[in-house]
Amino acid sequence: MSKSTLTRRGLLKTSAVAGAGVALPTIFTASSAAAYMNEPTGSSVTLGFNVPQTGPYADEGADELLAQKLAVEHLNGEGDGGCLSTFTSKALQGNGILGKKVEFVTGDTQTKSDAARASAKSMIEKDGAIMINGGSSSGVAVAVQGLCQEAGIIFMAGLTHANDTTGKDRKANGFRHFFNAYMSGAALAPVLAKEMGEDRRAYHLTADYNWGWTQEESIVASTEALGWETVNTVKTPLASTDFSSYITPVLNSGADVLVLNHYGGNMVNSLTNAIQFGLLDKQVNGKDFKIVVPLYSELMAQGAGENIKGVLGSMNYNWQLENEGSKAFVKSFGEKYGKPPSNSAQTCYAQVLLYADACERAGTFNPCGVAEALEGFEFDGLGNGKTLYRAEDHQCFKDVLVVRGAQNPSSQYDTLEIVEITPVDQVMYPPNHPMFGGDEATLGECNAGA
Amino acid sequence: MLGLNKKDTALFLIVIALTILAPFILNPFPTNSAMAQFNAGYPDLMQRFVIFGIFAIGFNILFGLTGYLSFGHAAFLGVGSYAAVWMFKLFTYNVIPAIVVAVILAGLFSLLIGYISLRRSGIYFSILTLAFAQMSFALAYSVLSNPKFNLTNGETGLQVYGDDPQIFHGAGLPNLPHLFGWSMRGNNQMSFGAWDFNFNTGYYVCAVCMILAFYIAIRIFRSPFGMMLRAVKSNQTRMTYTGLNSRPYALAAFVISGMYAGLAGGLMAAVDPLAGAERMQWTASGEVVLMTILGGAGTLIGPILGAGFIKYFENIFSKINDAVLHSWFSFLPDGLEDVVVALIYPFVGKGWHLTLGMLFMLVVIFLPGGLVEGGQRIGRFTFRRRDAKGSDAERDAANQRNPAE
Numbered sequence: 001m002s003k004s005t006l007t008r009r010g011l012l013k014t015s016a017v018a019g020a021g022v023a024l025p026t027i028f029t030a031s032s033a034a035a036y037m038n039e040p041t042g043s044s045v046t047l048g049f050n051v052p053q054t055g056p057y058a059d060e061g062a063d064e065l066l067a068q069k070l071a072v073e074h075l076n077g078e079g080d081g082g083c084l085s086t087f088t089s090k091a092l093q094g095n096g097i098l099g100k101k102v103e104f105v106t107g108d109t110q111t112k113s114d115a116a117r118a119s120a121k122s123m124i125e126k127d128g129a130i131m132i133n134g135g136s137s138s139g140v141a142v143a144v145q146g147l148c149q150e151a152g153i154i155f156m157a158g159l160t161h162a163n164d165t166t167g168k169d170r171k172a173n174g175f176r177h178f179f180n181a182y183m184s185g186a187a188l189a190p191v192l193a194k195e196m197g198e199d200r201r202a203y204h205l206t207a208d209y210n211w212g213w214t215q216e217e218s219i220v221a222s223t224e225a226l227g228w229e230t231v232n233t234v235k236t237p238l239a240s241t242d243f244s245s246y247i248t249p250v251l252n253s254g255a256d257v258l259v260l261n262h263y264g265g266n267m268v269n270s271l272t273n274a275i276q277f278g279l280l281d282k283q284v285n286g287k288d289f290k291i292v293v294p295l296y297s298e299l300m301a302q303g304a305g306e307n308i309k310g311v312l313g314s315m316n317y318n319w320q321l322e323n324e325g326s327k328a329f330v331k332s333f334g335e336k337y338g339k340p341p342s343n344s345a346q347t348c349y350a351q352v353l354l355y356a357d358a359c360e361r362a363g364t365f366n367p368c369g370v371a372e373a374l375e376g377f378e379f380d381g382l383g384n385g386k387t388l389y390r391a392e393d394h395q396c397f398k399d400v401l402v403v404r405g406a407q408n409p410s411s412q413y414d415t416l417e418i419v420e421i422t423p424v425d426q427v428m429y430p431p432n433h434p435m436f437g438g439d440e441a442t443l444g445e446c447n448a449g450a
Numbered sequence: 451m452l453g454l455n456k457k458d459t460a461l462f463l464i465v466i467a468l469t470i471l472a473p474f475i476l477n478p479f480p481t482n483s484a485m486a487q488f489n490a491g492y493p494d495l496m497q498r499f500v501i502f503g504i505f506a507i508g509f510n511i512l513f514g515l516t517g518y519l520s521f522g523h524a525a526f527l528g529v530g531s532y533a534a535v536w537m538f539k540l541f542t543y544n545v546i547p548a549i550v551v552a553v554i555l556a557g558l559f560s561l562l563i564g565y566i567s568l569r570r571s572g573i574y575f576s577i578l579t580l581a582f583a584q585m586s587f588a589l590a591y592s593v594l595s596n597p598k599f600n601l602t603n604g605e606t607g608l609q610v611y612g613d614d615p616q617i618f619h620g621a622g623l624p625n626l627p628h629l630f631g632w633s634m635r636g637n638n639q640m641s642f643g644a645w646d647f648n649f650n651t652g653y654y655v656c657a658v659c660m661i662l663a664f665y666i667a668i669r670i671f672r673s674p675f676g677m678m679l680r681a682v683k684s685n686q687t688r689m690t691y692t693g694l695n696s697r698p699y700a701l702a703a704f705v706i707s708g709m710y711a712g713l714a715g716g717l718m719a720a721v722d723p724l725a726g727a728e729r730m731q732w733t734a735s736g737e738v739v740l741m742t743i744l745g746g747a748g749t750l751i752g753p754i755l756g757a758g759f760i761k762y763f764e765n766i767f768s769k770i771n772d773a774v775l776h777s778w779f780s781f782l783p784d785g786l787e788d789v790v791v792a793l794i795y796p797f798v799g800k801g802w803h804l805t806l807g808m809l810f811m812l813v814v815i816f817l818p819g820g821l822v823e824g825g826q827r828i829g830r831f832t833f834r835r836r837d838a839k840g841s842d843a844e845r846d847a848a849n850q851r852n853p854a855e
Contacts, residue, residue, distance in 0.1 A: 113607040151635075209604050210605055238592065
């Protein structure tokens, strides 16, 4: 006799269970009905705000977050509405986006590309964020932009100044409102020529990473076009806190202008060292020695204190601008938080409104539709004056501010004074400019995920 | 089974069950409930759990067995990641060759660094490895990313661009890392009523790697080679007096753990094709030390627990911002709500490091054997009788840890 325990009933039972097991995933799987990644189905839509909350740019990140929260309030019809009334596009009603209430989640980039990608991924995968906004470093911006392109959602960059973000690393799903190093150079050059003459000898100290190099390249190019000579360009390690050893050679180099391609704490330290060595009191080649800091921010100005008096630089936005959009924004921000907004805060605020407006005009949250609505979009009333979102590289074109450390600031917030508002035509460049990846740089295809 | 004794087999089966069922275990709360904040079952975090589990298992082979405290293991993880992304850039998006090359390169790199660093022991060894790791970080961050010779792409991180050669990239294949056509990003979401569970290709690839890595670690722990490593830890001088040259053993352990780190790095690149220099920084090296000690150095499952614990804190606690807190305590009267939120806020959100630091102190002071010891104490308390036999795989391992220093 065979000892097999196989019975007809047993076999039927087993195969029924196995069949059910195989079928299970198909019964319960939410079939990929969604037309695009994280399509909002409920009564609300989630935005992801990815800013540095720890690390060297934490203060800036905190300011960005305040501005983004303010933007969400305005979109939902709370508060005084801020720039909704001055914005030239009237698609936003103050009832959320496309009738859905706006909610947000936050993440910490730590100013590290790895950490930023991880927090963006968790906002996309776990919280169902439909777009990612913010950030305070070009490395992070490029890394997160790449992630959003792969995942199929929209990325609105915060403070990112390197040419690469909308240059060789430009992506169809990524958009930049902030200005870039090329624009800084183009805006600064005429002012430098006017204030310092056309036969200066410049010495560059440059933070040794991607942003530093593109800024150095841009400034060298635009100052040499003026007739300036570049004596030397020295790379400083990013982690340096003491720049004395880099300042001494400047004195003996025969240079009469020092350009500090540094940002944040780096810039505060290098500028302080330069002042301590008395560079600004020196006379070289029969001219007064000058210092230039191509990219300024309010927080850097506060950090450097007295030392920035008279030092020239450029900015994307300053709260002292006297246009309607700027006034509305500063009033709204000031009343809520008791201080004027920084230029990175303004960019993040504007990006949220621009995204929401594009959704309204496109009638969808589909990233491809939103991207199409943003491409070539001309607007005004968000604080920067007339602005164009160029279709070819997703870069905003608007006036650039040249600023100077104020001689007699009346409070801790007006440490910078506006020297000149450089008109947008002067900082325009073709999308295939060699500093922006040349002819090879393309946006690629828009990706809607799913 | 598979050459393991009964206790180890049981532990191995538990680990297999936990990793395979992780999508269910980590998502215990319905998706739309207030508690969903604490769900960890989304692809990115699940991948991180197993990848850092592998990293910590490997680190434990060096630190737990030989007692050599390396502060530079993140460098091997970084080398693995860069190697994998270069494989993606040059050859194919298939993850198998990328992972193999990542392991081999990390192994070679650790052979070089280990050969030099192991000339010293104790604190000098730690400092040497730390120095090498910081050097690698600086190289990756700026030196090797200048426009003329761009190996690492600096702070932005190495990524795959559309104009990279990718010689073996087929037309029908996904434009993302894949395993013979299955995209690592592929995700199948199952819904049972209010619950959602994610089954992610990338996660299961990593999970299989971790199960293999765990199996190899058990075999090493139980082998004569493992015994030799423990001898190095308990008294290296005595070993030398008996005429044994212990350095090859220590070097072998160093290289093996370096290869584990390379595997973890390769997998990190496989699930997200970007390699950033920060993953080589000393903080990343310190993190794996914390994971191992928190879980229980010298135990088999401890490092995996420690890795999961830290990653959970980093990704879940750090996302609890003040708005979330206010929504939790909105049932309280206004003034009281603000007070409660103000009291809790410093410990969550961006203050998660603080909570983790306090927990770490508590563990080190009261549970020197890590979370594993905590588990054993609870187990002993609950099943006092069974403990009389003293049969527990982890306890054996933990006991062998004691003669340290």
